[in-house]
Amino acid sequence: MASDKAERLLNLYIMLLAQTRFVSKQDIRRAHYAEYADNARGDEAFEKAFERDKEDLRELGVVIEVGSLDPFFDDEPGYRISTDTSALPEIRFEADEAAVLGIAARAWEQATLARRTTEAMRKLAAQGVELDAARLDLVPPSLRAEEPAFDALWEATQKRRAVTFDYKRPGEEPHRRRLQPWGLVRSSGRWYVVGYDVDRADERVFRLSRVQGRVSAVGKAGAYDVPPGTDVSAIAADLARRTPDVEATVLVRQGAGVGLRRRADRVEEDVTGPDEESGWDRVVVTGPGSDLASEVLTYGETVVVEAPEDLRSEVLARLRGILEQSEQSEQSERSGAAR
Amino acid sequence: MSAGRQDADKPVVHAAREQVARLLALVPFLHSRGEVRLTDAAAALGVDPEQLDRDLRVLFMCGLPGGYPDDLINVDLDALEGERIIRVANADYLARPVSFAPSEAAALVVALKALAETAAPETRDVVRRTLDKLAAAGQTVAAERVHVEATPEPGSELVPLLQGAIDRGHQLELDYHVASRDEHSTRVVEPRAVTRVGDATYLDAWCHTAGGDRVFRLDRILRATELDTPVSDRAGHARDLGSGWFEGSATTVTVRLAPPAHWVTEYYPVTATRPGPGGSLDVDMEVASEAWLRQLLLRVAPHATVVVPREFADSFTASARAAVRLYTDTDVR
Numbered sequence: 001m002a003s004d005k006a007e008r009l010l011n012l013y014i015m016l017l018a019q020t021r022f023v024s025k026q027d028i029r030r031a032h033y034a035e036y037a038d039n040a041r042g043d044e045a046f047e048k049a050f051e052r053d054k055e056d057l058r059e060l061g062v063v064i065e066v067g068s069l070d071p072f073f074d075d076e077p078g079y080r081i082s083t084d085t086s087a088l089p090e091i092r093f094e095a096d097e098a099a100v101l102g103i104a105a106r107a108w109e110q111a112t113l114a115r116r117t118t119e120a121m122r123k124l125a126a127q128g129v130e131l132d133a134a135r136l137d138l139v140p141p142s143l144r145a146e147e148p149a150f151d152a153l154w155e156a157t158q159k160r161r162a163v164t165f166d167y168k169r170p171g172e173e174p175h176r177r178r179l180q181p182w183g184l185v186r187s188s189g190r191w192y193v194v195g196y197d198v199d200r201a202d203e204r205v206f207r208l209s210r211v212q213g214r215v216s217a218v219g220k221a222g223a224y225d226v227p228p229g230t231d232v233s234a235i236a237a238d239l240a241r242r243t244p245d246v247e248a249t250v251l252v253r254q255g256a257g258v259g260l261r262r263r264a265d266r267v268e269e270d271v272t273g274p275d276e277e278s279g280w281d282r283v284v285v286t287g288p289g290s291d292l293a294s295e296v297l298t299y300g301e302t303v304v305v306e307a308p309e310d311l312r313s314e315v316l317a318r319l320r321g322i323l324e325q326s327e328q329s330e331q332s333e334r335s336g337a338a339r
Numbered sequence: 340m341s342a343g344r345q346d347a348d349k350p351v352v353h354a355a356r357e358q359v360a361r362l363l364a365l366v367p368f369l370h371s372r373g374e375v376r377l378t379d380a381a382a383a384l385g386v387d388p389e390q391l392d393r394d395l396r397v398l399f400m401c402g403l404p405g406g407y408p409d410d411l412i413n414v415d416l417d418a419l420e421g422e423r424i425i426r427v428a429n430a431d432y433l434a435r436p437v438s439f440a441p442s443e444a445a446a447l448v449v450a451l452k453a454l455a456e457t458a459a460p461e462t463r464d465v466v467r468r469t470l471d472k473l474a475a476a477g478q479t480v481a482a483e484r485v486h487v488e489a490t491p492e493p494g495s496e497l498v499p500l501l502q503g504a505i506d507r508g509h510q511l512e513l514d515y516h517v518a519s520r521d522e523h524s525t526r527v528v529e530p531r532a533v534t535r536v537g538d539a540t541y542l543d544a545w546c547h548t549a550g551g552d553r554v555f556r557l558d559r560i561l562r563a564t565e566l567d568t569p570v571s572d573r574a575g576h577a578r579d580l581g582s583g584w585f586e587g588s589a590t591t592v593t594v595r596l597a598p599p600a601h602w603v604t605e606y607y608p609v610t611a612t613r614p615g616p617g618g619s620l621d622v623d624m625e626v627a628s629e630a631w632l633r634q635l636l637l638r639v640a641p642h643a644t645v646v647v648p649r650e651f652a653d654s655f656t657a658s659a660r661a662a663v664r665l666y667t668d669t670d671v672r
Contacts, residue, residue, distance in 0.1 A: 005355035010362060010401045017432055031404040056356045060363065061440035087435040089476040097469040100454065100462065107450035116446040119360055122384050123443075126364035126436040128371055130383075141453040143487060146602035157484050158442045183484040209599075226484070233486040255523055258516040258559055259493055274665040297637040301661040316666045321641025322659035326652070329644065 008032050009053055013062060013081065022067045022078025025050070054079075061123075062086050093129050102131045103140050110145040113154070145191055147208035150184075152215035153193050157181045159221040162198070166212040174212050179204070180224045183232035189291045194235050196224070205235065247286045248296075249306040254279040256302035259295070274304055282306070293318065361386055361394050366433040369425060377423040395419060395427075402429065441481035448473060448482035456488075459499065494540065494557030498533055501542055501557075504565040505530045511544070514561040523561070524548065529570040533557070545573040589625040592632060593646040596620045600642035603635070621646060633658060 012032055016023055029036070029046055036046040054064055063085040069078040093101065105121045108114040125131055145154075149165065156163045163181060168174035178198040185192045190207060197204040251273050252260060261267060266284040273280025287295065293314045296303050305312040364384055369375055381388040395414050402411035412433075415426035439447070448470065455466040473479050504511050512527050526548035533542055542560070546553040595615050596603055604612060604622055615621040626632045629651060636643045636655055645652035 006358040006362075006397050007400050009355060009359045010397070011404070013359070013363075014401060014432065015404050056359075059356060059440055059442075060360050061437040061443065063438070083435070086438055088438045089478075091472050091476050091478075093469065093472065096465045097472070100451070100465050100469050101447075104447065104450040104454045104466075107453055108446060113446040116440075116443045117450060118385060120439050120443040120447040122361070122364045122386075123436040123439060125383050125385075126367040128368075140450070141457040143450060143453055148601065154485075155442070158445060158481060183486065185485075186487040232484055235486075258561060262493060262558070262561070274668065294638045297640055298634040300633065300637055300658045301665060304662075304665045312666070316663065318640045319659050319663045319666075322636075322644075322656065323663065325641055325644050326656040326659075 009056055012053055013057060016064065016079055016081040017086070018083055019080040022065070022069050022080050024069055024076060024078050026076075028079065057081075061088075088123055088127060090127065091124075091129075093124075095130075098129050098131055101129070105131075107140040107143045109142050110150065112151050113143070113145070143186075145186075145208075147191055147211070149208045149211035149215050150191055152217065153181060153208065153211075154184060156215070156217050157184055157193070159217075160224055160226070161217045161221045162219050162223055163215050163217055165215040167206055168210050168212050177206070178218075179206070182226045182230055183235070185232055185235060189288055194232060245286050245288055246292055246308065246311065247284060248292055248308065248311055249282060249284050250296060251280050251304045251306060252283045252299075253277075253302040254281055257283065257299055260285055260299070260303065358394055358397060361391070362398050363433065363437050365391070365394065365425075366398070366427060366430050367436045369427050370431070370434045374418070374424050374426045377419065377425055380425055391425075392419065395425065398427070398430075403432075439478050444473075444478045445481040445485055448479050449485050449487050452482070453487050457495070494560060497557055497560055497563055498540075500563055500565065501530060501533050504563075505532065507565075508570050510566045510568040510570055512564045512566055513542075513555060514563075515555055516559040516561060527566070527568075528553070528555070529573055589627045590629075590648065590651075592624050592626045592648065592651055594622050594624060594632075594636070595644045595646050596622060596639075597642040600639040603639065603643070607635070626651075629654065 012028065015028065015031060028050070033046050033049060036042040036049070057064060062081055065080050065082055065085075066077050067080070069076055101121065101124065105117045108117055121131060153163065155161070160180075162178065164176060164178050166174040167177045179193070179195045180198065181193050181195040183194045185194060185205075190209060193206050193208060195204065195206075196202070247265070250257075250260065251271065253273070254269075255278070260283055261281075264283045264285055268282040271280055271282045285292070293311055296305055296311075296315050297318060305315050361384065365380065368380060368384060377388050377391060380386075381391045384391075386394075396416075398412055399414040399416070400411070404410070409429070412430045413428040415424075415428075418424045418426050451466055451470050451473075455463050455470070458466060470479065501511070510527055511530050512525065514523060514525050516523055526546055528542075528544035528546045531543045531545070533540060540557045542555040542557060544553060544555065545551070591610070594603075597617075597619050601620055603609075604620065607624060609622040609624050611623040613621045624632075632645075632651065633655055636645070637659075640659070645655055
């Protein structure tokens, strides 16, 4: 089945490629969709299949031009693919630039975008760029997107397609929002989507981790324009101010907490610690407040937060959460055994 | 047709698109080279050779509409099946690769920008040049809608030093933190390569102290000094960097993830996933180091718990209890 469909897609691409005139839908159907019967049901099935195939070609980077077959009658649209818009422009890269591309290609840890980068690199390889991945002078930054809503919002942003989703602020009930996404921003370890909130009739920023459940795309691609002058990175800079870095003072067991020590602002050695099982050092680190708690937690019983108070209480609350979970599961086991 | 077709519908559609993507890269690749060995083409395009063989059999069925044999693309099947050489003719109109799809361009450009932010100044210039060329070719527009604030990987500042020692064939002295035993050690190693595996970067080396092959996580190397001593032939043989890199036996652990921790399945290899109670997910993971698992569970606390084995669940709870005690038993403020 896969090869039938692949054959049809490739043949459709070849048929429309480098045509000086637009090709009529009828000719396309005759050449590649002959199996669809010439009746109402067949028409409908053909239309569906043709739409899907066009969408598949667009996903591959192909630009399909739609135009009129006859300048005097524009009732029947025609299609063609121009080499100008659909072929990758010839780009020559130096060896060091190719090496940098090879490293950047490994940056995305999110599955879909890692695949996207691979496809882009394959096109460059097709053009003769030799990607030498063997030398590694530097480590790619890790680009993560842990939020389940990321994929759908990335697609919608790229295609300029409106979306709806349920959004829940802490302590509130979730609300259904309608958004025309303009851009995605990663700041302080979190993803945000910026766009036009249709119901509020204004620009809004949403945190992806607060999106609940599915993000649904609505309407057509290219349905709206991003206002000229919209600067996604300026909005990002605003966000960075809103989630400021926190300076935290933590006590670290001697011989432990390597990651924290490595990027410490200050270290004060041999201080009084919470127990005598080891010596303790006082370490001051700076980082985004949201991530600091998770980072400190990974060190378990070798790091204690002194200040600020809200970081201290968040870490403690999450540790107690572990104990509650464990008690609950023991209780349910006991009641299960009693029955 | 049968019901099986309905079920298989979605992946099949995707497979076809990906196959066409590979073919539209393969033909231009061949065009500039004439004939190419199947394995060479597969390596250059990052495709499995058997897959490429199957792809070529689809290409064989394609061409200009018209129905004459001359209209079809010609794939030399004898050469493909015999010498495993790819020869394609009659496909001049596919000589150029398809332009980047917006999403592909954006993914690549965002990665380059993040690299520019985290790299050393001389590398940053190379990244800028690369981005300028992509911009001149009109391939950076889609990325304007995405902005990423990148943070450098801990330990990445050591890479030039480590790579320099490898290039010059010198041994290294390392101050290393062994996370599972939570202790420091100083050791002399014969470095082989710096490699990224999963979400961490490692130095692969022969270790004099341990008397064997070892891998060192860069973010746990506290200090590295290049020695004048040349490496011996122990450092010579590069190891396969795929699976089997990390020796030792793994334990199958079942972890229950509440919804805020579901992302774990995207980042770490899980062998099985089942729905658990209350919207949670039960996932099976092959865990080589209990210390590693404990760190992961603590990072997402309290949204992950161990279901099986019982010993892991108990020791995780015990370490949380010990950590709580540090906050509550004393009055250190």
